[in-house]
Amino acid sequence: MPAPETVLSVRNLAVRFGRSKLRAVDGVSLDLGTERLGIVGESGSGKSTLGRAIMRLLPNAAHVEAATLDFDGKPLLTRPEREMRTLRGNRMALIMQDPRYSLNPVLSVGKQVAEAALLHGKIGKKEAYAKAADMLARVRIADVERVMSLYPHQISGGMGQRVMIAMMLLAKPRLVVADEPTSALDVSVRGDVLNLLDELVRENNSGLMLISHDIRMVAAFCQRILVMYKGRVVETLTRLDEAQHPYTRGLIAAMPDPRNPVQRLQTLDRRAIDALEARS
Amino acid sequence: MSLVTSASAGSKPGILLARIGRSLKNALIKLSREPVGLFGFIVLLLLIIVAILAPLIAPYSPTTQNLPNALQAPSWEHWAGTDEYGRDILSRLIYGTRITIQTVLAVSVIVGPIGMLVGIVAGFVGGRTDAILMRFTDIVLSFPSLILALSFAAALGAGLETAIIAISLTGWPPIARLARAETLIVRNTDYVAAARLYGASPLRVLFLYIAPMCIPSVVVRLTLNMAGIILTAAALGFLGLGAQPPAPEWGAMISSGRQYMLDNWWVAVMPGIAILLTSLAFNLVGDALRDILDPRHARS
Amino acid sequence: MIEVSNLSVSFGSGEARRQVVKGVSFVVGKGETLGIVGESGCGKSTVLRSLAGLDRHWEGEIRLAGNAVDRERSREQLKLAQMVFQDPYGSIHPRHRIERVLAEPARAMKIGDGWSRVAPSLEQVGLPANFAERFPHELSGGQRQRVAIARALMLEPEILLLDEPTSALDVSVQAEVLNLLSDLREERNLTYVLVSHDLSVIAHMCDRVLVMKDGAFVDELDKGALEQGQTHHPYSKQLFKASFL
Numbered sequence: 001m002p003a004p005e006t007v008l009s010v011r012n013l014a015v016r017f018g019r020s021k022l023r024a025v026d027g028v029s030l031d032l033g034t035e036r037l038g039i040v041g042e043s044g045s046g047k048s049t050l051g052r053a054i055m056r057l058l059p060n061a062a063h064v065e066a067a068t069l070d071f072d073g074k075p076l077l078t079r080p081e082r083e084m085r086t087l088r089g090n091r092m093a094l095i096m097q098d099p100r101y102s103l104n105p106v107l108s109v110g111k112q113v114a115e116a117a118l119l120h121g122k123i124g125k126k127e128a129y130a131k132a133a134d135m136l137a138r139v140r141i142a143d144v145e146r147v148m149s150l151y152p153h154q155i156s157g158g159m160g161q162r163v164m165i166a167m168m169l170l171a172k173p174r175l176v177v178a179d180e181p182t183s184a185l186d187v188s189v190r191g192d193v194l195n196l197l198d199e200l201v202r203e204n205n206s207g208l209m210l211i212s213h214d215i216r217m218v219a220a221f222c223q224r225i226l227v228m229y230k231g232r233v234v235e236t237l238t239r240l241d242e243a244q245h246p247y248t249r250g251l252i253a254a255m256p257d258p259r260n261p262v263q264r265l266q267t268l269d270r271r272a273i274d275a276l277e278a279r280s
Numbered sequence: 281m282s283l284v285t286s287a288s289a290g291s292k293p294g295i296l297l298a299r300i301g302r303s304l305k306n307a308l309i310k311l312s313r314e315p316v317g318l319f320g321f322i323v324l325l326l327l328i329i330v331a332i333l334a335p336l337i338a339p340y341s342p343t344t345q346n347l348p349n350a351l352q353a354p355s356w357e358h359w360a361g362t363d364e365y366g367r368d369i370l371s372r373l374i375y376g377t378r379i380t381i382q383t384v385l386a387v388s389v390i391v392g393p394i395g396m397l398v399g400i401v402a403g404f405v406g407g408r409t410d411a412i413l414m415r416f417t418d419i420v421l422s423f424p425s426l427i428l429a430l431s432f433a434a435a436l437g438a439g440l441e442t443a444i445i446a447i448s449l450t451g452w453p454p455i456a457r458l459a460r461a462e463t464l465i466v467r468n469t470d471y472v473a474a475a476r477l478y479g480a481s482p483l484r485v486l487f488l489y490i491a492p493m494c495i496p497s498v499v500v501r502l503t504l505n506m507a508g509i510i511l512t513a514a515a516l517g518f519l520g521l522g523a524q525p526p527a528p529e530w531g532a533m534i535s536s537g538r539q540y541m542l543d544n545w546w547v548a549v550m551p552g553i554a555i556l557l558t559s560l561a562f563n564l565v566g567d568a569l570r571d572i573l574d575p576r577h578a579r580s
Numbered sequence: 581m582i583e584v585s586n587l588s589v590s591f592g593s594g595e596a597r598r599q600v601v602k603g604v605s606f607v608v609g610k611g612e613t614l615g616i617v618g619e620s621g622c623g624k625s626t627v628l629r630s631l632a633g634l635d636r637h638w639e640g641e642i643r644l645a646g647n648a649v650d651r652e653r654s655r656e657q658l659k660l661a662q663m664v665f666q667d668p669y670g671s672i673h674p675r676h677r678i679e680r681v682l683a684e685p686a687r688a689m690k691i692g693d694g695w696s697r698v699a700p701s702l703e704q705v706g707l708p709a710n711f712a713e714r715f716p717h718e719l720s721g722g723q724r725q726r727v728a729i730a731r732a733l734m735l736e737p738e739i740l741l742l743d744e745p746t747s748a749l750d751v752s753v754q755a756e757v758l759n760l761l762s763d764l765r766e767e768r769n770l771t772y773v774l775v776s777h778d779l780s781v782i783a784h785m786c787d788r789v790l791v792m793k794d795g796a797f798v799d800e801l802d803k804g805a806l807e808q809g810q811t812h813h814p815y816s817k818q819l820f821k822a823s824f825l
Binding site for chain 3: 042043213215264267
Binding site: 469470471473474475476477478479480481484488489492493 | 632633634655658659662663665666667670671672673674675684685688689728731732734735
């Protein structure tokens with residue numbers, strides 16, 4: 001591995017919604033190099049809000065504050081919305097749970113990928129189409145010609161996720177935020193999608209932020225894991241067996257494991273965790 | 281059916297009252313975040329108070345003629361002026377609220393249940409029943425409501441009752457369609473599936489599971505309809521087919537003031553303002569109700 | 581407890597006719613928990629809905645507690661098996677208070693008034709009795725699923741059909757609900773059929789697992805085989821590999 005250069009640098013990021021005093025994200029600091037970073041937490045832990053805050057995709061009611069929020073060495077928070085829009089199309093990308101909502105429903109898959117090719121390479125229409133077909137083949141879509149003529153609602157979730165990744169292979173983003181990219185997919189295609197994501201970030205030398213509730217999946221795929229609880233990062237791990245924090249340990253123990261069967265699953269002692277969090 | 285026994289769940293009236301109080305309080309809190317809707321509610325409330333207390337509020341009799349006083353411009357004595365028979369227009373407007381509210385309530389009470397019943401049954405039973413009921417609804421929907429009302433008024437004789445019947449006849453199809461659409465969604469939910477699994481009869485499912493989900497949108501639709509009802513009633517009155525003189529119906533007032541309108545603007549403008557304000561209030565209240573009752577339309 | 585022979589389910593007619601379940605047979609003993617695992621669209625939910633009596637397009641034979649049941653169930657037949665649905669947000673009527681949710685099964689069946697059994701049944705699933713006053717939207721997902729389980733048990737069925745009961749929940753809440761289901765099974769000697777795409781949940785709960793693909797069972801694994809990851813079919817092998825990265 002080459003020395004990881006910093007793609008994203010965040011210090012003390014906080015997000016509040018509306019007039020609420022409660023912070024959905026509270027004092028999060030992280031550095032992302034050209035690596036795979038996992039963000040794990042339960043619903044309401046603020047993990048998705050964090051991802052969207054970094055991409056500045058939160059609604060206007062959200063107040064985002066940070067001591068530093070630098071992307072590629074330049075601050076993000078002060079940029080005008082128009083600049084952000086070009087940035088989001090080119091340099092940073094978001095992969096969502098159900099790709100069929102992020103694709104344009106009235107354009108065929110082929111057209112959309114070709115459009116991405118047109119946007120990022122100075123080429124003609126025909127070339128763009130050929131390039132799109134190339135990319136779709138690269139994400140291991142079998143029947144490329146047929147798939148290109150389909151509309152987003154006609155393809156499966158796994159296929160949609162591949163199409164999204166194909167478009168990103170063209171755009172070559174520096175930062176990829178993947179928010180639960182596999183939880184709407186069938187088990188057998190999850191591995192494929194993750195592998196494709198991995199290829200994508202390796203090839204472009206970009207940083208990947210994988211947001212998920214599935215701590216085991218993240219642990220298997222990412223080099224570093226941030227565990228979030230109630231808007232704060234409680235622990236940073238490289239391996240699951242390093243877990244110290246009772247919340248992380250609770251999460252791991254709560255998952256059933258067929259290789260290690262138990263009569264009763266362990267449940268989280270939320271009161272103890274909250275007490276511990278209040279002290280720190 | 282045990283619609284009534286649902287209240288006995290708490291077994292004590294105290295609990296029930298507390299629950300109603302809590303729901304009212306929640307609704308008021310939500311309403312206070314909608315200043316425009318609140319304005320609509322206040323106007324409506326005033327309108328109802330005025331209608332109830334009309335004899336106490338009105339400074340003059342609405343029907344007694346006073347020919348020497350005819351066509352007086354608005355003044356301190358006659359705030360809205362007098363009409364061609366010397367009747368105080370403000371007093372006539374105040375009594376007119378009674379007719380308007382009566383019309384609106386009567387039409388809603390007829391249209392709401394009929395529309396809901398047709399829609400829910402069509403959506404729930406489906407198949408041929410659905411096809412027949414909805415084609416019938418389409419046929420009625422394709423009649424221009426004012427024309428149908430006109431022919432009805434012509435056939436049954438002019439009068440407030442005929443106007444109410446005529447408006448109601450064309451008013452229910454939109455409600456039926458709405459209720460049907462809502463039913464089609466609710467019918468396929470897991471909670472209805474669960475109800476079928478514990479042996480709930482179709483009638484029970486219809487009244488206890490599906491109807492409660494349709495009521496909010498129907499109420500909203502009815503409230504928004506009320507503005508239209510007022511306008512149609514006024515139009516019928518204007519054409520001389522609604523309430524008959526000397527009843528102080530707003531549309532009829534504009535109609536009779538028409539020939540004096542050019543020189544004496546207040547004769548037509550004052551009832552016009554009343555119609556405008558009332559239908560506006562109903563529209564605002566309808567919008568606010570949609571936000572309060574229906575979380576799907578909640579503003580972010 | 582459950583005997584299914586040659587169950588087939590088809591939807592649509594004519595050209596568009598599609599066979600979703602292709603002549604499957606299985607037996608579940610009393611107190612046993614059978615898991616059915618498979619991917620979306622493999623027909624596992626359809627099997628469960630046919631068992632429950634929600635789908636009426638099936639052919640073949642279903643026997644519950646020794647009695648052959650009809651497509652159109654009688655009240656007595658409905659009492660044999662109840663179902664817990666996947667989405668706790670969609671399976672409880674949003675405008676019914678919890679007490680009504682729990683009283684409805686008895687009231688609909690016309691056995692007793694139902695209200696008196698609300699408090700004990702809440703307690704049984706580990707919820708405080710004052711939850712009876714609340715509306716579903718005032719409960720969390722896990723609490724709702726507990727209510728749904730309590731409702732399914734109101735008619736005291738011997739069989740509980742579980743359709744992905746925890747897939748909409750967080751891991752820690754999932755653990756609580758799975759524990760509750762294990763406790764109830766022990767207390768009441770219930771028979772479960774659990775359908776899920778999550779092999780680890782299935783392996784934790786079930787004595788036996790059927791692997792379903794394209795409307796048919798391709799593999800059957802017992803507890804020991806699950807622990808050691810022994811499979812007899814390439815598809816279940818692939819499923820295993822994908823589930824435990």
